[in-house]
Amino acid sequence: MSFLNHFAxxxxxxxxxxxxxxxHFHLEPRxxxxxxxxxQEKHLTIQHLQxxxxxxxxxQYMARLxxxxxxxxxxxxxxxxxxxxxxxYRFPIPRRCCISLNLFRLTIRPSYFPFHExxxxxxxxxxxxxxxxxxxxxxxxxxxxYCDFHFSTQLDQLEEMEEALMRELLWRGTGVSEEISTVYxxxxxxxxxxxxxxxxxxxxxxxxxxxxxEVTLEANPEDITSEKLDVWLKMGxxxxxxxxxxxxxxxxxxxxxxxxxDTAETAIRMAAEAGFQHITGDLIYGLPDRPAPAWERxxxxxxxxPIDHLSAYILTIEPKTALGHQVKQGKQNTASDEAxxxxxxxxxxxxxxxGFEHYEVSNFARPxxxxxxxxxxxKGIPFWGIGPGAHGFDGTNRYAHVSNNRRYVKAIQQATSLxxxxxxxxxxxxxxxxxxxxxxxxxxxxxxxxxxxxxxxGRDPRTADAQAWQSAVLKRELIQLPNGSFxxxxxxxxxxxxxxxxxxxxxx
Ligand code: SF4
Numbered sequence: 326m327s328f329l330n331h332f333a334x335x336x337x338x339x340x341x342x343x344x345x346x347x348x349h350f351h352l353e354p355r356x357x358x359x360x361x362x363x364x365q366e367k368h369l370t371i372q373h374l375q376x377x378x379x380x381x382x383x384x385q386y387m388a389r390l391x392x393x394x395x396x397x398x399x400x401x402x403x404x405x406x407x408x409x410x411x412x413x414y415r416f417p418i419p420r421r422c423c424i425s426l427n428l429f430r431l432t433i434r435p436s437y438f439p440f441h442e443x444x445x446x447x448x449x450x451x452x453x454x455x456x457x458x459x460x461x462x463x464x465x466x467x468x469x470x471y472c473d474f475h476f477s478t479q480l481d482q483l484e485e486m487e488e489a490l491m492r493e494l495l496w497r498g499t500g501v502s503e504e505i506s507t508v509y510x511x512x513x514x515x516x517x518x519x520x521x522x523x524x525x526x527x528x529x530x531x532x533x534x535x536x537x538x539e540v541t542l543e544a545n546p547e548d549i550t551s552e553k554l555d556v557w558l559k560m561g562x563x564x565x566x567x568x569x570x571x572x573x574x575x576x577x578x579x580x581x582x583x584x585x586x587d588t589a590e591t592a593i594r595m596a597a598e599a600g601f602q603h604i605t606g607d608l609i610y611g612l613p614d615r616p617a618p619a620w621e622r623x624x625x626x627x628x629x630x631p632i633d634h635l636s637a638y639i640l641t642i643e644p645k646t647a648l649g650h651q652v653k654q655g656k657q658n659t660a661s662d663e664a665x666x667x668x669x670x671x672x673x674x675x676x677x678x679x680g681f682e683h684y685e686v687s688n689f690a691r692p693x694x695x696x697x698x699x700x701x702x703x704k705g706i707p708f709w710g711i712g713p714g715a716h717g718f719d720g721t722n723r724y725a726h727v728s729n730n731r732r733y734v735k736a737i738q739q740a741t742s743l744x745x746x747x748x749x750x751x752x753x754x755x756x757x758x759x760x761x762x763x764x765x766x767x768x769x770x771x772x773x774x775x776x777x778x779x780x781x782x783g784r785d786p787r788t789a790d791a792q793a794w795q796s797a798v799l800k801r802e803l804i805q806l807p808n809g810s811f812x813x814x815x816x817x818x819x820x821x822x823x824x825x826x827x828x829x830x831x832x833x
Contacts, residue, residue, distance in 0.1 A: 461712030475714025605634035633694030772812025
């Protein structure tokens with residue numbers, strides 16, 4: 326059962342909003358349509374509340390809607406960035422709840438609010454009213470031949486970039502009172518960025534919220550010095566993510582990496598000696614023509630180092646990379662599926678022997694070494710994406726910045742507020758969010774809980790396509806956990822995305 330509720334309101338004038346950046350604008354919604362659909366009833370059994378927004382032109386603004394729900398003594402709040410013309414948003418609310426119409430209000434505010442599902446109670450409460458910050462540092466020393474992340478090897482805009490990142494950060498932080506759970510400096514190569522610039526950004530983050538459980542900084546081995554390590558520790562970095570990829574110098578050269586295997590080992594040991602208690606190393610497997618013993622040496626050498634986390638990714642051939650072109654021209658082989666599966670099995674067994682828990686398809690941790698920031702992504706906790714090429718999630722929609730350093734800096738320089746920053750917004754429907762939850766959940770050892778999915782999204786994958794579900798259980802692509810959740814067993818995890826797609830909610 327769904328309800329369509331229409332609100333008509335004036336599109337706020339942007340200059341007016343810019344002058345009153347800290348004010349709230351309360352508008353009276355027209356409730357006649359809601360009445361017509363029975364919102365006056367005391368108790369409603371609702372699967373989804375559907376709202377339509379009407380604006381008078383294509384201008385952009387941000388809105389926050391708040392629906393107090395008595396039963397939960399809490400608000401359902403929702404943030405939208407860049408709503409254009411008439412757009413319909415759907416979101417799930419508890420199936421049985423009590424709504425007080427006289428408390429219904431609409432608030433428009435010219436700054437960004439993260440949406441916290443934690444305010445909804447039940448399943449959402451487990452997530453906590455927190456959010457994360459991802460800051461993209463878009464510079465690299467060399468262009469690795471396999472990499473299609475956004476970065477530039479031209480380092481002439483470091484100062485302008487810092488100013489732009491800082492402006493965006495402070496704009497997003499205006500008026501925020503919620504807890505920042507995690508901060509992640511990713512890239513690109515954050516270790517290449519001047520330490521003073523990173524320190525200034527951390528100070529700005531401290532001024533927004535002092536509670537941070539985890540602050541991760543990605544570092545490449547060739548950048549790591551004892552001076553930098555001290556600065557990073559002092560500014561509050563709690564976790565270093567060191568891009569090793571392999572210890573084999575000939576492969577590192579083939580990848581166009583700027584370090585050697587020995588440099589990587591030394592960097593990890595230096596980080597541990599400097600006082601970093603959480604260090605993760607990255608490895609890549611599934612490399613073409615690589616004999617199994619070479620991969621085993623990489624794993625063993627990594628596991629001998631003082632790390633508490635390991636990320637191991639299969640080499641992906643991205644079309645717009647040097648490697649992608651070589652493969653397309655037939656100048657480069659790719660690894661066979663059998664070789665990739667064998668490398669994965671070796672990885673699973675050796676990490677297990679070393680005491681690592683395989684908690685996500687590509688991630689392994691010693692006790693206490695799990696990555697909170699990434700786990701929050703997988704749980705659907707909102708995060709700001711700051712910087713060129715960065716992606717963010719407001720709990721409902723995803724947005725992406727332009728993947729171009731000069732255009733990002735120019736856009737921020739010309740902007741007078743967040744509203745002026747051009748973003749590509751992906752408005753997620755309930756089905757999209759369900760699919761993301763299934764996809765990311767099935768990549769983790771916790772798996773997915775059909776009852777929780779039903780409570781949150783109104784869809785139980787066991788019954789939505791009973792045949793697909795039963796077939797997956799019979800084929801042991803899914804196994805049930807004692808708490809009622811289902812996960813993909815480790816030996817089938819390499820096929821997680823294909824298995825998850827069997828349960829996707831596809832709209833006709
Ligand atoms: S893999 Fe890392 S260091 Fe290499 S180009 Fe990509 S972002 Fe830069």
